[in-house]
Amino acid sequence: MPTTTSTAVVTEALQKLDLKSGNPPNVPEWIPPPATKEDVEWADILTVDLSLYDTKREELIKTVETALQRDGFFYVVGHGIEPEKLRRQFNFGQLAFDGVSDEEKSAHEAPIKEKGSFIGYKLQKFWVIKDDVRDRIEHYNFYQNQCAMFILCAYISDRYSSMDPVLRHPKALQPYVDEVKAFLEETRAKVLRRVCFLIDGVLGLEEGYLWKLHQTANGRKGDDLFRYMIYDPLTAEEAERTNNVMLNGHTDFNSISCLISQPITALQVLMPDNVWRYVKHKDNTYVINIGDQLSFMSGGLLKGTMHRVVRPPKDQVHYRRLGVFHFAHFIDGIPMDLFPSKKVQEKGHQIFEGTPPTTNEWEQARVKSYGVGDFIRGEEYDIEILNGLQIRHYH
Numbered sequence: 281m282p283t284t285t286s287t288a289v290v291t292e293a294l295q296k297l298d299l300k301s302g303n304p305p306n307v308p309e310w311i312p313p314p315a316t317k318e319d320v321e322w323a324d325i326l327t328v329d330l331s332l333y334d335t336k337r338e339e340l341i342k343t344v345e346t347a348l349q350r351d352g353f354f355y356v357v358g359h360g361i362e363p364e365k366l367r368r369q370f371n372f373g374q375l376a377f378d379g380v381s382d383e384e385k386s387a388h389e390a391p392i393k394e395k396g397s398f399i400g401y402k403l404q405k406f407w408v409i410k411d412d413v414r415d416r417i418e419h420y421n422f423y424q425n426q427c428a429m430f431i432l433c434a435y436i437s438d439r440y441s442s443m444d445p446v447l448r449h450p451k452a453l454q455p456y457v458d459e460v461k462a463f464l465e466e467t468r469a470k471v472l473r474r475v476c477f478l479i480d481g482v483l484g485l486e487e488g489y490l491w492k493l494h495q496t497a498n499g500r501k502g503d504d505l506f507r508y509m510i511y512d513p514l515t516a517e518e519a520e521r522t523n524n525v526m527l528n529g530h531t532d533f534n535s536i537s538c539l540i541s542q543p544i545t546a547l548q549v550l551m552p553d554n555v556w557r558y559v560k561h562k563d564n565t566y567v568i569n570i571g572d573q574l575s576f577m578s579g580g581l582l583k584g585t586m587h588r589v590v591r592p593p594k595d596q597v598h599y600r601r602l603g604v605f606h607f608a609h610f611i612d613g614i615p616m617d618l619f620p621s622k623k624v625q626e627k628g629h630q631i632f633e634g635t636p637p638t639t640n641e642w643e644q645a646r647v648k649s650y651g652v653g654d655f656i657r658g659e660e661y662d663i664e665i666l667n668g669l670q671i672r673h674y675h
Contacts, residue, residue: 304455310370318593323557331358341481352585356566373508379452396644407651419509484623502609511601529588529674532571533646544601550586579628612640
């Protein structure tokens with residue numbers, strides 16, 4: 281039973297956050313830019329229709345297997361999340377960048393190099409793209425588990441205030457935190473969970489195995505990252521120096537990434553023939569790819585997706601590119617060793633020599649060094665050495 285003191289603390293916190301003052305204000309609507317009419321080379325990305333999950337699961341498993349062994353990307357449709365909810369997340373993303381002052385953004389700047397954490401804002405010009413050209417990317421992030429700590433921790437002790445993302449949120453976003461949290465939970469339940477079950481089938485794991493690495497029976501969860509991200513256009517000079525690259529080619533650091541498709545044509549995936557091709561926009565669709573955690577623990581049977589963001593085609597080059605992302609993570613503290621299935625044990629291979637890092641150790645190391653580390657420079661890509669592995673960063 282809550283004490284009188286804790287009840288007073290919560291009441292005070294709610295009053296300060298003004299979360300009991302009725303309905304939150306209306307959010308300016310994000311107007312999606314028109315799709316490109318330019319002739320570009322599209323990647324042949326497979327589609328998984330989750331509305332068939334209960335009736336044609338084996339077919340879906342085969343589709344996922346082909347996608348994840350070939351290029352690591354697939355579309356998800358039929359997920360059951362209303363289009364209005366997807367669009368509303370873009371409204372919030374727009375608000376995070378256009379409704380918050382530079383001063384307030386700086387006050388919420390993420391401790392990327394210090395702690396290997398993205399919580400808060402990654403401001404522009406933090407990363408180097410190429411030849412001293414810095415990025416024009418801004419994103420706003422919060423982590424699921426720190427999100428769950430909500431109000432109490434920050435007001436009981438200043439010691440915990442850095443862990444409370446509601447109070448860390450800029451004021452413009454505070455009234456919508458509960459809605460964003462609910463959306464993240466819906467994405468986990470309707471997309472991530474079912475995708476995990478399908479990948480269990482691909483790897484010969486007991487059904488539910490991968491989901492238990494994201495959420496245990498007693499409710500412990502991986503520290504998923506939810507992100508709003510915006511790209512401002514490169515100048516013509518910057519684009520020439522970076523060969524039109526806005527975000528260098530990389531694999532994600534986490535287990536499974538869920539991107540809501542948006543109309544600016546800029547995301548490219550490196551296909552098996554070593555050619556970069558564009559990911560085509562599809563309305564109300566998730567774009568799924570796997571990251572290092574899942575790829576490494578599958579013994580390399582599943583392909584960690586190499587992808588990058590480049591300058592859009594001519595008819596979109598002047599638009600800002602707004603994105604909404606859910607980066608799922610395995611639970612902290614799990615050694616990145618091989619999964620226990622017969623298929624992985626026999627056909628996969630150990631990625632690390634000696635003791636592998638844990639899931640959170642790998643994530644933090646990659647966050648700290650991405651775009652700012654000491655790399656071995658190359659013409660096509662740079663190389664970063666991390667835990668004995670050569671990590672490629674493509675130009």
